[in-house]
Amino acid sequence: MAAMTISDLHKRFGPVNVLKGINLEIADGEFIVLVGPSGCGKSTLLNIIAGLEHQSDGTVEIGGRRMNGVAPKDRDIAMVFQSYALYPTMTVRENMSFGMECRGVARAQQGEAVTRVARLLQIEPLLDRKPGQLSGGQRQRVAMGRALVRDPVLFLFDEPLSNLDAKLRVEMRWEIKQLHARIGSTIVYVTHDQIEAMTMATRIAVMHQGEVQQFADPDTLYNRPANLFVARFMGAPPMNTFTARLTQRDGAAVALIGAGLPEEIAVSIAPGAARDYMERDVIVGIRPECIGERNRRFGDHPQASQHITAKVEMIEPTGAETIVLLRLGGQSGLGRVAPDIRLVPDQMAEFALDVRNICLFDPVTERLIA
């Protein structure tokens, strides 16, 4: 196990800047997820940590040891790839012990390590099969087993679940999380799936265009996103964003969505929030689950919920809940209501708004104000 420090890391491919100064301080035993849209540099960063790619500038330190110039095989890192990369002609047992065989580990020790890890991953009955005789989930488990027998200081996972179907992905997610709880190793895990990130990580680094936008625990990322990119990237459906004007109404601070329009909506804002933005435009971020059916109560405080009137534009029943597209102050946003609520398109209806978790962003810098 080891802590890792990434300092001012840059990577250029010819004229293209793919990583633009990455700084991450990762504690021993953390489960870090790198998440971001395609092409943001996640795999490049992982490959540099593994030593498979060289950085243009900056340093990676693992367990206090500077890795510049250290060959991949000497970094004591195990990597699990999206393609399981198992040898098709070898049995599961041979696949798992191959690395140890190459390093000249004694046969008895190899056998012990394979048995220990096979038990941990519950793949003992599969040890004499070949990869072609395994399901996708079993192959993924063997790929993890091959990494685990090495007992490395750091695990790197590059989208390990993306080849699995949705049900198996949920199961494997749970298994990897439990595995981490049991072995306590430091893990850096790349995915573009933000549900995977939210459910497994101790901290998530959200990347965009070669930069870390925010590095925080899942709760902070979700409820206090540092900027509009993070707000819109994390969450499905994503956070609604409305342009609004901050002002005072009846002695209280409000954000007017669609200020000046007949359908203007005043949303209560915490006193003192964004004082410098009074009488200025802001972006208001409201999660869809913060807009619910009229009689929904958010929290114990009577002022946690506010009633708003909006026009229903579209209805999408999902079984457990109904997603509604609403017209709010001339702008569109999503809400989530109980499945037994009857709504029809074009109807005006009252909804409850949870005002506790409303985010305000600067419209120019797009950074969180309050």
Ligand SMILES: Nc1ncnc2c1ncn2[C@@H]1O[C@H](COP(=O)(O)OP(=O)(O)OP(=O)(O)O)[C@@H](O)[C@H]1O
């Ligand atoms: N060897 C290379 N030469 C030139 N450009 C490269 C090379 N490898 C990666 N890139 C570019 O660097 C950028 C980041 O790629 P990277 O694979 O790290 O992204 P990613 O976030 O992992 O994407 P994905 O989720 O699609 O796998 C992309 O624009 C990619 O085209």
